[in-house]
Structures are given as structure tokens and as C-alpha cells.
Amino acid sequence: MSSGNDMRGFAPLSRDARVKPVAELASRLQREMAGEVLFDHASRGRYSTDASIYQVMPVGVVIPRHQDDLSLALDIARDAKIPVLARGAGTSQCGQTVGEALVIDTTRYLDGVLEFDAEARTVMVEPGIVLDHLNAWLKPHGLWYPVDVSTSAQCTIGGMVGNNSCGSRxxxxGNMVHNVLGVEARLADGSEVSFGFVDEMAERSQARLLADKLKxxxxKVGPEIREHFPKVLRRVGGYNLDLFDCQNPKPYDPDGRVNLAHLLVGSEGTLGVSRRITLRLSPLPEHKVLGVVNFPTFYQAMDFTQHIVKLDPSAVELVDRTMIDLSLENPAFRQVIEKALVGKPKAILLVEFAGQDHDAQLESLHQLNQLMADLGLPDSVVAMPDGAEQKSLWNVRKAGLNIMMSMKGDGKPVSFIEDCAVPLEHLAEYTDKLTEVFHRYGTEGTWYAHASVGTLHVRPILDMRRDGGEKMREIAEQASQLVREYKGAYSGEHGDGLCRGEWVAWQFGPRINDAFREIKQLFDPENLLNPGKIVDTxxxxDDRYFRFPKGYQAIPLTPVFDWSAWNVKRDPLTGEQSEPGSAGDPTHGLAMAxxxxxNNGHCRKFDAGTMCPSYRITKDEQHLTRGRANTLRLVLSGQLGExxxxxxxxxxxxxxxxxxxxxxRDCPTGVDMAKFKIEARAAWVSAKGLTLRDRMVGEMPRYAPWASKCSGLVNRIERVPFLARGIKQALGLAxxxxxxxxxxxxxxxxHEQQPPAAREVLLFVDTFNNYMEGDNARAAKRVLEAAGYQVHLNARKGERPLCCGRTYLSSGQFDKAKAEARRTLEHLMPYVRRGVAIVGLEPSCLLSMRDEFLQYGLGEEARALSEVAFLFEEFLVKASEAGELQLAFKPLGHRRAMLHGHCHQKAFDAVRPIERVLSWIPGLDVETIESSCCGMAGSFGYEVEHYDASLKMAELSLLPAIREGGDDAVLVADGTSCRHQIKDxxxxxxxHVARLLEQALA
Structure with a gap:
């Protein structure tokens, strides 16, 4: 272990005796590897954390491009005597994937399917493949890999092997160890060993020699194994030495055979680095049904679980009241969780039945209803036989950790006794007593996850900047006593790492702990493979390893936005939070945001949703929401310079x-990187000034009237190649x-020539729809008038039209943006006060009134405006639901419409209203394209340095879907940038949807 100071910042490497070896290591890696080699401060910082409470700066980072690269990196590090740490998605919650070592990131390139045998139900993969990607590949074959952890959209098979992951089902x-058939690994000495069934190994092979020594x-510790290894399914601490206990064989393999690969499962990369992994697959169940059981008390939920599991469910998962309330606050989850509730339960259990016979699953659901009635809770089960509803609710459960972490304020749910496992008959009593422990220390715990196997993810709410460390130790001591009392496992799912490594000896006793140390010495005598995990931890x-040690604070700066909403105090026991306030530090709210x-890595997903388009095209941690947030945190805490x-x-x-x-929207904790970028852009412009391109982008609302008057000349520029080329080059445009x-x-x-009407609305026509696509505004005005509204417009004669200030924000001219917002607010307030809705056409412009306007510090008037600001289609749906809409539509020439939602519409759940209004057109089938960002993103797609990235984002799914959709479909996109990208x-x-509705007016 290094000294405490060495573990915090970056400077120690310049004083460390290993400076020369590290420099030589970096130089050699860069010369000989084909993949990326990252030794800069920011890259190291981005890999210094995982989803745990710890931060340890790595020596460097390498991203091998192929298997030869992986071997080369390991050989070079071994020659330099530098430790290595193989890392997947970095979602570990106990600090397994942080360390003062050379981090090897396998996720970008080492993610292939190598061999597949459908008949034998086996697959061999590389360690960097993501679980959901593997299961998507397997689905056409009717198979899946069933260790379905909540981080399935981002976690890798290699990481799951290292942690012995478990999952909801x-x-x-079973766990990972029950479903791994073989591991091909590189050991510390450079040898390559194939770990598999011992009875299939050649007599004098290295694998067989290792097996003999391990046996x-x-x-030597056979009696201790039988006495001290926990007898619960969820036990992932230490090494799986009990696989050699012949007198009491552990059924890791269904046939009782000894498989040496099972020793590597759960070893956290301390014994070898996986190169290829062979997995046992299962048939996909054809039918699933879900019953959501609502409980008036948390104790009942825990107590009744032991009865529910007798119905043979495939999963029983807990969601507690805290998680329910936080889900209701999240627009992505609100409607989903509401469907699952009966009244205001203190907890719900998600009980799933799965199999090949649908009638049998429905019968099991009926039995669940009957059981709950027999136990005194009739009508407490919400049945969900529909697959789409089930998937949506499971997505809420999968986001459990992130939902819990969405609490604002200094106190956060902290993971350290997160997955202690106890026998089901003791679950209710264990949770009740542990809650008493929390109350003793003035806090409350958040509960969710695997009730079916007695493993509940519980996190007491602590402030790690103040007294959280001391309370953590005391709570852990008392929790361990309860675990021992109920003969459970202290580490039930998420492994040991830095968080529970010291508890390995406590759980297994000194003799087995010595045996673990002997195993480590056998495989890694020089302690070069992820040192400090499982043994000698x-x-x-230890405050030196905390991400937020005592005394941690942000450097002083004055943000441009008002971040006080994030600067709150929450009572850990009641959950009540105080009013937001500056707390005397303008930086604090920004830092808290x-x-x-x-660091859970939900942003690494490639499936549905928008987040994160730049990561989807690069697979680079730097261009990931998590990577950016880590960079900002390191900067705000002074760890990346001044x-x-x-x-x-x-x-x-x-x-x-x-x-x-x-x-x-997609991040369950609501990280809004777009708003952080505005802060950063404003800071950059303040320090470095504006470019000509910045001024051109920002001032568009000012010069648009002139460009419009001279449109004949301006629009001809594109037709004169040398002139267009020169202008684009001068401005840095593609x-x-x-x-x-x-x-x-x-x-x-x-002009407003309508006679007064009983109902009125103000149509906010933005710069783009005013000067570039006036037909959109004209169509919207006509539809609103046809609906019986008097339509006001956002301009007075002789005055410059109102502007949301979005172009100023994107170019870093914050003061001008705020001035535009204030001018807009002053103009609109008379309408707002009398309840007139403000209706806009361009999502990024109108929705800024519901977002950025609230953080300008403009007070109650901004909030009032946000409550009456609607996109065109949102307003129509609202009016229809109120019975105020007087519209009739006729069929169009189109039978199909393909809809692309603007990213900001997706963020504010405003795509469904477009689908709804399009459904009013008779005979029109609507297909919403499942896509991330179109890539145009205002000026981004114009910029010469971003043009290629812009097209790559569009080619992820949007443009291919349009090309494959056929010419018979009309394309609908509300965003100006989206329409431009689609055309190019x-x-x-x-x-715009307004144009289509106007055409369909009867």
C-alpha cells in the first residue's frame, strides 16, 4: 500500500520513487500497443472511481485493441513490476475496480462472441462484452444468459466473473459461479491457463498442477470450510475454496464435478486476467407474468416473502417506500410506478412467474392472489400479464440504485452493508433490528432488491464529508453481529473490494483467511494482480481512499446559473428536506449537482433512450456522461489544476x-450535462473570449431579420461553390x-386580425420558425384558430421579436441569454397572469422556459411562466383532455408517418403528445423511430471538427431507419436541426407536426 497522500491527487507521482519506471512503462506501451494508452491526469482521474465510495488514482490506463494487445500490456507491466487491474464497465460498488495500478479497460474492443453451440447451450465470449448485448445476440436462438443483474445494460461478462454476480432471478x-463453464486466463507470470473441469485436464498440465495444490x-482447512462457509445461496466473499470440499461438495456444478474456473469466479481479478469465458446458457422462458404485491408495512413484506417463494416464482424483488417516492418524482418512472400501486404502500414486492406454459403462469398468479388473501391482504396484488408493462416496471427496479442516489443534498445512501444475506425465515427480524441500528445513529436506510434469497440492498443515509466514516464503521460492526446471529453471509452479492475486504477474515476465520493468502501467493507471488483486494486489504x-474524505470541498467559483435547488439538507430519519439555500457558498449547489x-454507468447503455450519443459512437469514457461528471468533479475539487x-x-x-x-431524463439521478456545459462554456468564454463562429451562432436572432430581407442573395451563396467554401472555411464550418x-x-x-374569442393562446414563434420556416408557424396558427382560439403572437409592431436566448447559451454568452429571458418574461407576464397558455414550435426554445429560465434567478415569475409553457402538440392534447378542442380531421394521402422526436422532447416526455395528435388523422399509422440524438444539435453539426461525429450519431439508427422505411411514409420532426440533418x-x-395537422383539417 502507498502512503495516504499518494492515493489522493496526481502530484505524488512526481515525487514517487517509481517515476522513472512509470514513465518507461508509458513510453513502451505507446510504442508497442495498437490500442489507446492514457497516462494524462484527466484520464487517470476518470478511472479513479467506480460505483463505490472510493477513489484511488491509477498509474495509467490502457485500452487493448485485440487479444495480443491484452497480452502485451500484461507482459510490459510485469516487466516494470507495475500492478495491473482488469476493468469492465466500472460498476463495482465495493471498490474492486479502483487501485494504484495499470488499469486495463476491455470494454471498447474485447467484446466479441467467439464460439457458440446452440445444442449444448454454451457460448464463449471475450471479457468486455456487455450482458444485454450478449442476450440480444442469443435471443434469436431462444437462449439467454440468465444472471440478469440490474446493470445488465452496461456491465460486462468479465466484470461479472470477477464479482460472482447474481441478479434478480x-x-x-443461481449465481455467476453456477453458470460459468470455463475461463481462459493470463496469470501473473505470463502463462496462459485454461480453467475448466479438473477431470478433463491433462495430468501434467499447469492447470492440473494448480488444481492439485489447491486441493x-x-x-488442510476442510473442517473450517464446513463450519464457516455460509450456507446461503448468496455468498460471494473470499475465494470459492469450498469447491474442493469432497466431504460436503458445494453444488456449483449441477453434476457435482469440480471446475477450477469456479475459483476465478469472484476472485476480483486477483488470481488471473480473463481472456475468454465459456458460459452455460438457459432457454428463454416463453411466458412471464408479474404480480405486484402491495404491503401496508415493511415488516409484512419481509415476513411474507418466505411464503411467497413456496409458489416457485422466478423472482421476488423488493421496492421500498423511499424508492417509490423517488420514482414518483422522476418523469421517466412516474407513470410506470403509479400503475403498480394500491393506495400508499410502505413496500411492494415484484413477484414474477416464468415458463413455457402461459396458463400455468396465470394459475401461479391466481395462487399468489389467494395466498395474500389467506395472509390477510386481499386485493393487494396488481396483476401485470402484459409484457410491455412488466418490462417498464422491471426497468424501474433495475434503476433502483440510481433512483436511491437521486436524493439531493449532502447525505446520500452509502453502500457498505448493502448485500448481507440471511436465511428467509430471519429476514423480517433482521431488517427490523437493522433499522433500529440506523435509528440509533440518527439515520434511515433505503431498501430494495432480492427478497427471494434474503439479500436486500440497504444503504443508510450518511454524509461522508462529515461524520459518515465514523458512523459507517459503527453500523457495520453491529450489522455484522446480526449477520452472525442469523448465520448469514456478510458479502452476499457485490463482492469484497475495498469495502468488505477486511471482513473476509471475520467471516471465514483466521485459518481459512490464511488459506486465501496461500492461494494468492500461489497464483500471484509478486502481488501484481489487483493488490489489496480479498487478502491484505x-x-x-480508511479516509485516504474515500472519494469524499473529511475536509473535501469545492474550489471557490461563481457559477452563472442558480444551483441552490441542489443545496438542501435532508433529515435522514423523516426524509424531509429544508428549503434550498446558498449555505454561504455559491459553488456548493453546482458541486452537489x-x-x-x-458512477453506476447507466449512461453506457446502447439500447432504448437518448443517452449518451457521443459515447455510443466513441465508446470512450471521456465522452460519457459519467466521464464528464467525473472530470467536472475533479476540476471543482481542485484535483485537475487551478x-x-x-x-x-x-x-x-x-x-x-x-x-x-x-x-x-435517462439518468435516474437526473444529471443534466447540457446545463453543466453551459456553465463550462460561459467560463471558457469569460477566460478566453469568443471566436467569430461563436458570435455568428449567438447573434443569429439579431442578424436574422437582415438575412431574411436579403434572402435572395444569402440563399444563393450555397450555389456559388468557391464563395460557399470560402465563407465556411473562414467560419470553421464543414x-x-x-x-x-x-x-x-x-x-x-x-398580424393578429382575429376577433376576440372566449379562449386565447399566445403562439411563441422562435427565430428559426419565423425567418427560416414560416410555414410551420402559419400552419400552427391556422390549426389553433380552427380549434376556436384567438391567437396572439410574440412580437409588437416596431419591436424585435422575443427570443429564448438559446443561441447565446450555446455560444457561451450567458449574460445576453439571461437578458433575452428577462425581456421575454416581461413581455409574456400579462398573458401568464390571466392564464393564457404560451405555445411554442421549436422544442429547444420553448422548453428552455420550463428549464433554463428557472435557474436564471428570475424568481416566481419564471416559475409561473414554466407552468403555462407548452409545445404545440402538448397544448392540443391538454385542450382535448379538457374537452375544449373543436377540431375535425380528414385522411391524408399518406398512410404511414415516421416520427423522430427531438432530444429535448424526449427529455421532457413530450414525444407521446405528438403520437397522440397524429393518431387523430384518420387512416394514418404512426411509427416512432427508436433513436438517440440526430447529431445536428444546433451549431454542432455545422462545425468542421464535429461534422463526422454528427453524421455518425445520425447513422446509429435515425438515418438507416428512414432509408429502410420506404418513400411512402411522411417524415415528422419538430426540431429545426433534426429536419436539417434528415435532409442532408x-x-x-x-x-413539423403542425404542417401535417393543417393539411388534415376537415
Missing amino acids: SIRY VIAE PTMD VEMCN EGLASDDVKEALDLCVSCKGCK PKRSLPAFHGNFLAEV GTAREAV
Whole structure:
């Protein structure tokens, strides 16, 4: 172990005696490897944390491009006597994947399926493959890998092997150790060994020699194994030495055979580095049904679980009241969780039945209803036989950790006794007594997860910057006494790492702990493989390793936005929070908002949703929401120099952020990187100034009237190649990107000539729809008038039209943006006060009134505006539901519509209203394209350095879907940028939904 100071910042490496070896290591890696080699401060910082409470700066990071690269990196590190740490998605919650070592990230390239045998139900994969990606590959074959952990969208098979992962359905399928057939690994001495069934090994092979030595070690401590190894399914601490206990064989393998690969499962990379992994697969169940049991008390939920499991469910998962309440606050989860509730339960259990016979599963659901009635809770079960409903609710459960971490304020649920496992008959009593322990220390715990196997994820709410470390130790001591009393396992799912390593000896006793040390010495005599894990570990509360040690604080700076909403105090016992306040530190709220990222890596997903388009095209931690948040946290705490948000590190990390706000919705903790980018951009401009391109982007609302008046000349520029090329080059615009075309001035040409009506609305026509696509505004006005509304417009004669200030925000001109917001607010307030809805066409403009306007510090008036600001289709749906809409529609020439939602619409759950209004057109089938950001993102897609990235984002799913969708479908996209990208990428015209509704007016 290094000294305490060595573990915190970056400077120690310059004083360390290993400076020369580290420099030589980096140089050799860069010369000989084909993959990426990262030794800069910011990259090391991004890999210094995982989903735990710890932070340890690595020596460097390598990303091998292929298997030869992986071997080369291990050989070079061994020659330099530098430890190595193989890392997957970095979702470990106990600190397994942080250390002062050379981190080897296998996720970008080593993610292939190597061999597959459908008949034998086996597959061989590389360690970096993501679980969901593997299961998507297997699905057409009717198979899946059933260790379905909640992080399945981002976790890798290699990481799951290292942790001995378990998952929601372990009651039926077992843990990782029960489903791994073989591991091909590199050992510390450079040898490659194939770990598998001992009875199939050649007599004098290295694997067989290791097996023989391990068996001797196991026989020496046979009685202790039988006495001290927990008898619960969920036991993942230490090494799986009990696989050699012949007198009492552990059924890791269904046939009782000894498989040496099972020793590597759960070893946290301390014995070898996986190269290839062979897995046992299971048939996909054809039918699933879900029963959601609502409980008036938490104790009942725990007590009744032992009866529910007798019905042979495939999963029984807990969601407690805290998680329910936090889900109700999240727009992505609110409607889903509401469907599952009966009244206001203190807890719910998700009880799943799965199999090949649908009638049998429905019968099991009926039996669940009957059981609950017999236990005194009739009508407490919400049945969900529909697959889509089940998937949505399981997604809420999978997001449990992140939902819990969405609490604002200094206190956060802290993982350290998270997955103690106890026999089911003791579960209710254990949780009750542990709750008493929490109350003793003035806090409350959050509970969720695997009730079926007695493993509940419980996190007491602690403030690690103050007294959290001391309370953590005391709570852990008392929790361990309860675990021992009920003959459970202290580490039931998430492994040991830095958090529970010291408890290995407590759980297994000194003789077995010595045996573990002997195993480590046998495999890794020089302690070069992830040292400090499982054996010879630090204490869990060693402040030197904490991400937020005592005294941690943000460097002083003055943010441009008001972040006081994140600066709250919460009573851990009642859950009540105080009013937001500055607490005397303008930086604190910003720092707390950044620190909402808990490093769980949900942003690494590639499935449905918007987040995170830049990561999807790069697979680079730097261009990931988590990577950016880590960079900002390190900057705000002074660990990346003194430039603060104006630093090059911040600029590079945010370079490919398209401000899509996908993270605002898709991230369960609500990290809004787009807003952080505004802060960083403003800081950069303040320190470094504006470029000509910045001014052109920001001032568009100012020069648009002139460009519109001279549209004949301006629009001809694109037709004169040398002129267009010269202008684009001078401004730093992509040569292949078409310039925007200006067409008229809608607000100047159209006047409010309607007679007064009983109902009125203000149509907010933005710069783009006013000067470039006035037909959209014209169509919206006509539809609103046809609906019986008097339509006001957002301009007075002789005055410049109102503007949301979005172009100023994106170019770093914050003061001008705020001034535009204030001017807009002053103009609109008379309408707002009399309850007139403000209706907009461009999502990024209108929705800024519901978002950025609230953080300008404009007070109650901004909040009042946000409550009456609607997108065009949102307003129509609202009016329809109120019975106020007087519209009739006729069929169009189109039978199909393909809809692409703007990213900000997705962030504010505003895509469904478009689907709804399109459904009013008779005979029109609507297909919503499942896509991330279109990649245009305002000026981003114009910029020469971002043009390629912009197209790659569009080619992920949007443009291919349009090309494959056929020419008979009308394309619908509300976003100006989206329509531009679609036209440049497919030569197809997309229209605003207002245009389509106008065409369909009867």
C-alpha cells in the first residue's frame, strides 16, 4: 500500500520513487500497443472511481485493441513490476475496480462472441462484452444468459466473473459461479491457463498442477470450510475454496464435478486476467407474468416473502417506500410506478412467474392472489400479464440504485452493508433490528432488491464529508453481529473490494483467511494482480481512499446559473428536506449537482433512450456522461489544476456533448450535462473570449431579420461553390454541410386580425420558425384558430421579436441569454397572469422556459411562466383532455408517418403528445423511430471538427431507419436541426407536426 497522500491527487507521482519506471512503462506501451494508452491526469482521474465510495488514482490506463494487445500490456507491466487491474464497465460498488495500478479497460474492443453451440447451450465470449448485448445476440436462438443483474445494460461478462454476480432471478438460475463453464486466463507470470473441469485436464498440465495444490490447501482447512462457509445461496466473499470440499461438495456444478474456473469466479481479478469465458446458457422462458404485491408495512413484506417463494416464482424483488417516492418524482418512472400501486404502500414486492406454459403462469398468479388473501391482504396484488408493462416496471427496479442516489443534498445512501444475506425465515427480524441500528445513529436506510434469497440492498443515509466514516464503521460492526446471529453471509452479492475486504477474515476465520493468502501467493507471488483486494486489504473506513474524505470541498467559483435547488439538507430519519439555500457558498449547489452522478454507468447503455450519443459512437469514457461528471468533479475539487471550468480538460471532456439532455431524463439521478456545459462554456468564454463562429451562432436572432430581407442573395451563396467554401472555411464550418436558408419574416407579415374569442393562446414563434420556416408557424396558427382560439403572437409592431436566448447559451454568452429571458418574461407576464397558455414550435426554445429560465434567478415569475409553457402538440392534447378542442380531421394521402422526436422532447416526455395528435388523422399509422440524438444539435453539426461525429450519431439508427422505411411514409420532426440533418443525410424532407395537422383539417 502507498502512503495516504499518494492515493489522493496526481502530484505524488512526481515525487514517487517509481517515476522513472512509470514513465518507461508509458513510453513502451505507446510504442508497442495498437490500442489507446492514457497516462494524462484527466484520464487517470476518470478511472479513479467506480460505483463505490472510493477513489484511488491509477498509474495509467490502457485500452487493448485485440487479444495480443491484452497480452502485451500484461507482459510490459510485469516487466516494470507495475500492478495491473482488469476493468469492465466500472460498476463495482465495493471498490474492486479502483487501485494504484495499470488499469486495463476491455470494454471498447474485447467484446466479441467467439464460439457458440446452440445444442449444448454454451457460448464463449471475450471479457468486455456487455450482458444485454450478449442476450440480444442469443435471443434469436431462444437462449439467454440468465444472471440478469440490474446493470445488465452496461456491465460486462468479465466484470461479472470477477464479482460472482447474481441478479434478480438467482432463486431459479443461481449465481455467476453456477453458470460459468470455463475461463481462459493470463496469470501473473505470463502463462496462459485454461480453467475448466479438473477431470478433463491433462495430468501434467499447469492447470492440473494448480488444481492439485489447491486441493491440498482445501484439505488442510476442510473442517473450517464446513463450519464457516455460509450456507446461503448468496455468498460471494473470499475465494470459492469450498469447491474442493469432497466431504460436503458445494453444488456449483449441477453434476457435482469440480471446475477450477469456479475459483476465478469472484476472485476480483486477483488470481488471473480473463481472456475468454465459456458460459452455460438457459432457454428463454416463453411466458412471464408479474404480480405486484402491495404491503401496508415493511415488516409484512419481509415476513411474507418466505411464503411467497413456496409458489416457485422466478423472482421476488423488493421496492421500498423511499424508492417509490423517488420514482414518483422522476418523469421517466412516474407513470410506470403509479400503475403498480394500491393506495400508499410502505413496500411492494415484484413477484414474477416464468415458463413455457402461459396458463400455468396465470394459475401461479391466481395462487399468489389467494395466498395474500389467506395472509390477510386481499386485493393487494396488481396483476401485470402484459409484457410491455412488466418490462417498464422491471426497468424501474433495475434503476433502483440510481433512483436511491437521486436524493439531493449532502447525505446520500452509502453502500457498505448493502448485500448481507440471511436465511428467509430471519429476514423480517433482521431488517427490523437493522433499522433500529440506523435509528440509533440518527439515520434511515433505503431498501430494495432480492427478497427471494434474503439479500436486500440497504444503504443508510450518511454524509461522508462529515461524520459518515465514523458512523459507517459503527453500523457495520453491529450489522455484522446480526449477520452472525442469523448465520448469514456478510458479502452476499457485490463482492469484497475495498469495502468488505477486511471482513473476509471475520467471516471465514483466521485459518481459512490464511488459506486465501496461500492461494494468492500461489497464483500471484509478486502481488501484481489487483493488490489489496480479498487478502491484505485496507480497512473499509480508511479516509485516504474515500472519494469524499473529511475536509473535501469545492474550489471557490461563481457559477452563472442558480444551483441552490441542489443545496438542501435532508433529515435522514423523516426524509424531509429544508428549503434550498446558498449555505454561504455559491459553488456548493453546482458541486452537489455534479456529484449527483454516482458512477453506476447507466449512461453506457446502447439500447432504448437518448443517452449518451457521443459515447455510443466513441465508446470512450471521456465522452460519457459519467466521464464528464467525473472530470467536472475533479476540476471543482481542485484535483485537475487551478483553471476550474475554463480548463482544457473540461473543454475536451465536453467537446462531443451535443446538449441533448438525454441524461436529464435517462439518468435516474437526473444529471443534466447540457446545463453543466453551459456553465463550462460561459467560463471558457469569460477566460478566453469568443471566436467569430461563436458570435455568428449567438447573434443569429439579431442578424436574422437582415438575412431574411436579403434572402435572395444569402440563399444563393450555397450555389456559388468557391464563395460557399470560402465563407465556411473562414467560419470553421464543414464544407459538406448545407447552410441554412432564410425565407421571409412571419411575425412581420402576419398580424393578429382575429376577433376576440372566449379562449386565447399566445403562439411563441422562435427565430428559426419565423425567418427560416414560416410555414410551420402559419400552419400552427391556422390549426389553433380552427380549434376556436384567438391567437396572439410574440412580437409588437416596431419591436424585435422575443427570443429564448438559446443561441447565446450555446455560444457561451450567458449574460445576453439571461437578458433575452428577462425581456421575454416581461413581455409574456400579462398573458401568464390571466392564464393564457404560451405555445411554442421549436422544442429547444420553448422548453428552455420550463428549464433554463428557472435557474436564471428570475424568481416566481419564471416559475409561473414554466407552468403555462407548452409545445404545440402538448397544448392540443391538454385542450382535448379538457374537452375544449373543436377540431375535425380528414385522411391524408399518406398512410404511414415516421416520427423522430427531438432530444429535448424526449427529455421532457413530450414525444407521446405528438403520437397522440397524429393518431387523430384518420387512416394514418404512426411509427416512432427508436433513436438517440440526430447529431445536428444546433451549431454542432455545422462545425468542421464535429461534422463526422454528427453524421455518425445520425447513422446509429435515425438515418438507416428512414432509408429502410420506404418513400411512402411522411417524415415528422419538430426540431429545426433534426429536419436539417434528415435532409442532408437522406435527401428527404421532414415536416413539423403542425404542417401535417393543417393539411388534415376537415
